[in-house]
Every structure is written in C-alpha cells, then in structure tokens.
Amino acid sequence: MGKPWLTWTFSVLLGLATAEQPSAPRPVAAPMRSLPWGDLNFMQTTDTHGWHAGHLQEPQYSADWGDYISFAERIREQADRRGADLLLIDTGDRIEGNGLYDGSSPKGEFFYDIVKEQHIDVITMGNHELYQADAAAREYDLTVPNFEGRYLASNLDYVNPKTGEKIPMAQRFRKFTTKNRGIRVVAFGFLFNFNGNANNTVVQKVEDTIKEQWFQDAIREPCDLFLVIGHVTLDGPEYKALYAAIRDQNWDTPIQFFGGHSHIRSFAKYDSKAYALQAGRYFETIGWMSIQGIGSSPQDHGGELKKRGSMTFQRRYIDNNLFGYHYHTGLDEKTFPTEHGKNVSAMIRSARKALKLDHSFGCAPRDLWLSRAPYPSENSIFTWLETEVLPKVVKNDTRTNIPTLALTNTGTLRFDIFKGPFTKDTTYIISPFVSKFRYIKDVPYEAAKRILPLINNEDKVLSTTRLNAAYLAPPEQISIQEDVITPSPLSSSTDGKEPPLIPGYTTKDAFGTDGDDTIHSPISHYQVPNCIQVPLSFPISEQPEKVDVVFVDFIQPWILLALKYSGADYGVEDVDLYTQETLTELMAGWIGKNWGKDC
Ligand SMILES: *[C@@H]1O[C@H](CO)[C@@H](O)[C@H](O)[C@H]1NC(C)=O
Ligand SMILES: *[C@@H]1O[C@H](CO)[C@@H](O)[C@H](O)[C@H]1NC(C)=O
Ligand SMILES: *[C@@H]1O[C@H](CO)[C@@H](O)[C@H](O)[C@H]1NC(C)=O
Numbered sequence: 150m151g152k153p154w155l156t157w158t159f160s161v162l163l164g165l166a167t168a169e170q171p172s173a174p175r176p177v178a179a180p181m182r183s184l185p186w187g188d189l190n191f192m193q194t195t196d197t198h199g200w201h202a203g204h205l206q207e208p209q210y211s212a213d214w215g216d217y218i219s220f221a222e223r224i225r226e227q228a229d230r231r232g233a234d235l236l237l238i239d240t241g242d243r244i245e246g247n248g249l250y251d252g253s254s255p256k257g258e259f260f261y262d263i264v265k266e267q268h269i270d271v272i273t274m275g276n277h278e279l280y281q282a283d284a285a286a287r288e289y290d291l292t293v294p295n296f297e298g299r300y301l302a303s304n305l306d307y308v309n310p311k312t313g314e315k316i317p318m319a320q321r322f323r324k325f326t327t328k329n330r331g332i333r334v335v336a337f338g339f340l341f342n343f344n345g346n347a348n349n350t351v352v353q354k355v356e357d358t359i360k361e362q363w364f365q366d367a368i369r370e371p372c373d374l375f376l377v378i379g380h381v382t383l384d385g386p387e388y389k390a391l392y393a394a395i396r397d398q399n400w401d402t403p404i405q406f407f408g409g410h411s412h413i414r415s416f417a418k419y420d421s422k423a424y425a426l427q428a429g430r431y432f433e434t435i436g437w438m439s440i441q442g443i444g445s446s447p448q449d450h451g452g453e454l455k456k457r458g459s460m461t462f463q464r465r466y467i468d469n470n471l472f473g474y475h476y477h478t479g480l481d482e483k484t485f486p487t488e489h490g491k492n493v494s495a496m497i498r499s500a501r502k503a504l505k506l507d508h509s510f511g512c513a514p515r516d517l518w519l520s521r522a523p524y525p526s527e528n529s530i531f532t533w534l535e536t537e538v539l540p541k542v543v544k545n546d547t548r549t550n551i552p553t554l555a556l557t558n559t560g561t562l563r564f565d566i567f568k569g570p571f572t573k574d575t576t577y578i579i580s581p582f583v584s585k586f587r588y589i590k591d592v593p594y595e596a597a598k599r600i601l602p603l604i605n606n607e608d609k610v611l612s613t614t615r616l617n618a619a620y621l622a623p624p625e626q627i628s629i630q631e632d633v634i635t636p637s638p639l640s641s642s643t644d645g646k647e648p649p650l651i652p653g654y655t656t657k658d659a660f661g662t663d664g665d666d667t668i669h670s671p672i673s674h675y676q677v678p679n680c681i682q683v684p685l686s687f688p689i690s691e692q693p694e695k696v697d698v699v700f701v702d703f704i705q706p707w708i709l710l711a712l713k714y715s716g717a718d719y720g721v722e723d724v725d726l727y728t729q730e731t732l733t734e735l736m737a738g739w740i741g742k743n744w745g746k747d748c
C-alpha cells in the first residue's frame with residue numbers, strides 16, 4: 150500500500166460517528182481513498198427506492214438523507230473555497246422498495262417533502278415512478294414543481310387527467326452556467342425505452358426524440374459541457390444513440406453522462422472527452438465525478454471563452470455513511486452536521502414514527518441472504534422460504550390434503566433479511582411487490598413436474614420465446630444476476646495498525662479497481678435459480694396422479710407456457726385465487742408465529 154491516493158485512517162475515530170436515525174448502527178472505520186477534485190464536480194444518487202432513512206441494519210450505508218444534505222452543503226462550501234463547482238444529480242427510481250415511501254396509503258405521505266429538501270441541480274425520473282398511475286400523478290403534481298426548472302423530462306409526456314391532453318412531464322432540457330467557474334452546461338434528462346408505464350404517461354423512444362427539432366437545436370447551443378442524465382444503463386442502446394447524435398454535431402465538446410436502472414456501480418468511457426457514471430442502488434452509494442481542464446466563460450471575463458486545457462475525468466463511489474462523510478470533509482460529529490441536515494433527519498425520524506416502521510413482527514435468528522449464501526443452505530433466504538415458510542402458509546380451506554406443487558420466482562424477494570428485528574419496514578424492503586398466490590387445480594402430475602425445470606432454463610425451450618425466463622427477475626436485477634462473482638477468500642491485509650477490511654463493494658469498472666472510496670474485502674455471490682418449488686401433501690410412497698399447481702401471480706404467464714410445452718393446455722380461465730394475502734403478508738404472519746418477539 151502506501152500509494153499517495155491512499156490514506157489510512159485509524160480506528161481512533163471509531164465510535165465518534167453517530168448516524169442521525171436513532172436506531173442506525175454506528176459506521177465502522179475503514180481504510181479510505183480521498184475524493185479527486187476538479188473544476189467541475191458532481192455527486193449522484195440513483196435508484197434510491199425510498200431508502201432515505203439509510204440502512205438501519207448495515208453500518209456501511211447508515212447515513213440518512215439529512216446527513217447527505219449536510220454532506221452536500223459542506224462539499225459545496227469546499228467548492229466555493231476552491232473556486233470550483235459542485236452539481237447534484239438524481240436519476241430516478243426514488244420510490245418503491247422501502248417503508249418510508251410504501252408504508253402509507255396513499256403512498257409517499259411524508260416522502261416527497263423529505264426528498265425535496267436536498268438541493269438537486271438536475272433530476273429526472275425512472276421506470277418505478279411510472280408503473281402506477283397515482284405515482285406518476287404525484288411525480289407530476291409534487292416532484293416536478295418541487296424541483297422546478299431542474300427536473301428534466303426529455304422523452305416523457307404526461308396525460309392531463311382532466312383534458313386527456315398530452316403535455317411534457319417537465320421541461321425537455323436546461324441551459325445554465327455554473328456559479329463559480331462560469332461553465333456553460335446544456336443538460337438533458339432521459340428514461341430508457343420503457344413500455345411498462347401506466348396510461349397517464351407516454352414514453353417516447355430515445356431514438357425518436359433525437360430526431361425532434363428541439364433536441365437538434367439544443368445540441369447546437371454553444372456550451373462547455375453536454376450533461377446527459379438518465380434512468381438508462383451505461384451500455385444500453387439509448388446512450389449509444391445519444392452519444393452519437395451529440396458527437397455528430399460537436400466533435401470535441403466534453404459530454405458527461407449519468408445513468409441508472411441496473412443497480413450497479415459502473416463507469417464507462419465513450420471517448421477521451423465523454424464518460425459515464427452510475428451510482429449503484431438503495432442509497433448505498435453517492436457517485437462522485439470530477440472534470441479538470443474544462444473550458445468556461447466566467448462573467449468577470451465578460452463572457453469571454455476560457456480555452457479548454459488538457460482534460461482529466463475521475464470518479465469515486467462513496468459509501469453512504471458518516472465515517473466517510475467526516476473523512477471527506479475533514480470535519481467531525483460536532484462540526485459536520487448543518488442545521489438543515491439535522492432538521493431533515495428529524496423529519497425522517499418523525500415520519501418513520503408516524504408510519505410505525507419500527508413495529509417488529511419477530512426477531513430473525515440469523516442472516517438470510519439472497520445471493521451471498523449458496524442455495525440451498527442454512528443462510529439462503531430461499532431455503533428458508535422453501536423448507537419453513539411456504540409449507541405453512543400455502544393453504545386454502547377448499548383444497549386441504551390435496552397434493553400440491555407451490556412455486557415462486559426468486560425475483561419476488563429483493564433484499565436480504567438480517568439477524569435482528571423483522572419490522573414493518575422490512576416487509577416493504579424485501580418485497581415491494583404485491584403478489585398473491587393463484588392456482589390451477591387437478592393438473593396431471595406428469596405435466597406439472599416439468600414446470601420447474603422449464604422455467605429454470607434447464608431446458609432451453611423458454612429462452613427462445615417472449616417469455617424468456619431471464620425476465621422473471623425485475624428488470625433492474627437482471628444485470629446483477631449476470632454479474633455473479635465467484636467466491637474468493639477474504640483478503641487480509643492487517644499488520645495490526647490498519648483497521649481490518651470489512652466486506653463490501655470491490656468495484657471493477659472501465660478505470661480499474663480503485664473507484665470505491667472505502668477499501669473492502671470482496672463479498673461472494675452465488676447463482677440462484679429463477680424459481681423454487683415445494684411439494685405439499687404428497688403421498689408418501691407413490692407419485693400423485695394430479696396436483697394443484699399454486700404460484701405467485703407474477704409468474705402466471707410462464708406457468709401457462711411451461712404447461713403448454715408439457716402437453717397440458719390451460720388458459721387464464723383455469724386460474725383461481727388461492728390466498729387473499731400477499732406473499733409478504735403471509736411471511737410476516739409466519740414470522741409473528743415462529744420467531745421470538747425480543748431480539
Ligand atoms: C387508463 O386506464 C384506466 C384504468 O385501467 C382506465 O380507466 C382509463 O380509461 C384509461 N385511460 C385512457 C386514456 O386510456
Ligand atoms: C430547522 O428547523 C427549525 C425548527 O423547525 C427552523 O426554525 C429552522 O428555520 C430550520 N432551519 C433550516 C436551515 O431548515
Ligand atoms: C380458496 O380458493 C377458492 C377457490 O379458488 C377461492 O374462492 C377462495 O377465495 C380461496 N380462499 C382464500 C382464503 O383465499
């Protein structure tokens with residue numbers, strides 16, 4: 150070690166940092182890399198999915214939105230002292246996936262007022278803002294005005310509920326000049342070519358938007374930087390098309406992209422003056438990007454153009470915790486928080502209280518992992534579901550003692566369960582989906598037993614159809630599944646002085662392996678199947694002749710298709726409701742009966 154960019158910090162600081170949410174765990178000291186500054190600097194959040202209270206069971210990500218507000222204010226002060234600029238970016242999927250948003254009816258009762266407190270300079274929407282019509286309406290009625298002039302919707306229209314008229318969701322682009330350096334920026338805000346939205350919004354394909362006159366005019370505006378933010382993956386066709394269109398007109402102007410959607414830390418180079426950053430998921434990561442050598446036209450030069458120098462682009466992925474926030478600002482628990490930040494932490498605290506998010510159903514006796522433990526194994530959430538939960542909760546009084554195959558897709562769960570209290574908040578975190586069980590009765594067992602291997606792609610049949618089993622995972626989880634890391638031993642680098650490495654992100658991106666601000670030991674990920682299945686009430690000695698096929702409603706199209714391939718032709722008219730409660734409610738009920746109350 151001992152490289153200049155690497156500064157070791159000592160565990161003396163351990164214990165000084167306390168996160169603002171009262172139940173948040175203390176952040177843990179770790180070796181750090183500092184932030185590379187430039188003339189123009191960015192901080193990005195994306196795919197926060199309601200985690201604005203921070204991760205209350207993971208010290209590494211335990212800072213809340215109020216702490217991030219303090220952090221941004223302190224970094225902005227630093228930028229002012231350096232004569233540099235700081236811009237904040239958010240690229241959507243702010244909602245769905247955490248009780249702070251999902252825990253009220255209608256959803257987001259306290260959420261929008263909390264989010265708006267951060268001064269975000271350029272903000273846009275993700276697919277999750279648009280699945281439900283009421284959420285899209287709140288986006289239009291609340292978030293767009295909350296970020297007036299800074300919310301960009303380059304390829305999204307809203308359908309006015311009264312007149313049926315199609316209007317831009319927000320302004321298409323924005324031209325502005327930065328405060329300290331006078332850098333002229335032309336900014337856009339895009340959503341990938343998404344078609345699962347409710348009918349009160351209209352997503353225009355990026356490739357079609359590019360052809361529109363307003364866009365063609367905007368990319369001819371004189372500026373020092375094109376800034377393209379979007380809920381778009383960095384390697385997707387949408388950014389390829391946007392990059393080509395802007396480069397076509399501007400052979401040399403720097404272009405900075407910010408992306409999202411696939412929930413990973415990622416960085417890409419399109420050419421020597423065009424780069425893209427993506428800041429992970431669930432408010433675990435603040436993306437940092439800096440550009441040095443950028444041209445500008447400061448007002449005090451009378452608008453005169455300052456020539457571009459040789460340019461440097463650098464990135465950093467900041468773990469969202471107070472230890473790192475103090476480290477990067479050089480402040481401590483007394484000097485770091487701002488009044489505004491503390492106020493917002495207090496808002497979050499009272500919202501969580503009003504929503505009763507800390508209400509505990511029971512105490513998880515061990516960690517249960519989605520992919521950090523092999524399946525099957527004691528610490529696999531799917532093994533737990535299969536062996537303990539499903540046999541007890543998959544029940545319908547009209548179908549008792551009938552041999553049954555119960556199936557669920559693994560994508561229906563989207564977060565780990567940690568040892569400790571399983572709360573109301575946890576229910577929204579592990580599954581924001583409202584899947585209930587449905588069933589088809591009396592299916593010949595010879596056909597039913599083929600469903601699981603078909604859906605799990607052991608046979609390639611389904612992969613050639615529209616119902617490719619890969620799509621069984623929610624879109625944002627697909628890339629994670631492809632990116633399976635093989636288990637590797639923990640690297641131990643302790644000589645007694647340095648704090649031990651804690652498991653976490655060890656990101657590899659287009660610039661190498663030095664992007665993470667915190668140096669972690671790697672986490673192992675294991676492949677899990679698309680679906681799991683449990684046989685219930687099966688006869689002991691022989692195979693049943695017929696079974697009830699019970700499944701979570703989300704996978705119904707795959708079930709019907711797999712049955713068809715197996716020679717059993719069923720349609721939607723053969724499917725009935727099996728449970729009134731959602732999978733999540735059934736799990737919470739099981740936990741209340743089977744896990745102790747006190748931790
Ligand atoms: C949109 O969908 C809703 C609910 O499905 C329906 O009531 C409404 O008529 C639809 N509106 C339009 C403009 O198609
Ligand atoms: C913080 O909250 C207090 C009390 O509600 C209020 O008086 C003050 O103006 C707030 N300060 C900021 C910076 O938001
Ligand atoms: C049990 O199944 C029947 C028939 O599909 C259905 O009408 C009923 O609602 C189900 N019972 C529960 C508790 O969901």
Ligand SMILES: [Zn+2]
Pocket residue numbers: 196198242275277410412625
């Ligand atoms: Zn997302």
